[in-house]
Amino acid sequence: MAPERRGFPTTPPRRLVMMRAGSHRLHVNRHSPMLQRLKRDFYDRDPQSVSRELLGKVLVRREGTQLLEARVVEVEAYLGEGDPAAHAAAGRTARNDVLFGPPGHAYVYFIYGNHWCFNVSCLPDGIAGGVLFRALEPVEGIPVMARARGVSVKTDRELRLLTTGPGRLAEAFGITRERDNGKDLTSPKSDLWLADDGFRPERVATTVRIGITKAAEMPLRYVIPGNRFLSGQKIG
DNA sequence: ATATCGATTATCT
């Protein structure tokens, strides 16, 4: 019997078989009981390491009994006070306070008068650093994400636009500063977290960061190459 | 398919 591949258009079948072997589920798209919430130690490192390791993990939002899940396919590292492109570059302020706090907390900021962007803090308490989430591949709760975005997902193209780009993924997950900024993503009580379901990307690629003017040459964007949910790409 | 441009506001100078 051929494996069910819906929802994982770019995932090799071999990997799907391995994932299912552990979960005893018929459909890989379903929420796996093996989702392990990432702990503090995961984030207590430099943003480059956290960025690389976040690829392939799953962002999870719990809304009552409804779960939203999407795989991380694109992130960017922002290094803190030594990084001219980082919000922390000019020192600690009211806005960027979370970046200077303990690791594993949500940093949410507003951009271009329109969009929320979602980050997680890295490095020990007192040292700024973070990772910006730029693109996700939807796994679970797609109709709820579509409703949050105010769009339909009748076509392949519309599905891609659900969680491609930092503003879109934040909207799909209902992420706002009021609701989520400063939230401890490692707390069992948090309704927003990152999880490991055993998936490991075959390859990771780095490029320059998108949309910045300072330190524009540093290769701090991390992607799963070939994934169709990456931002800044043509739509077939 | 690619390019350009307007929207809209928190934050900092």
Next chain:
DNA sequence: GATAATCGATATG
């Protein structure tokens, strides 16, 4: 008062 870690609509090839 200028800028920004973006998006979506519109115009043009």
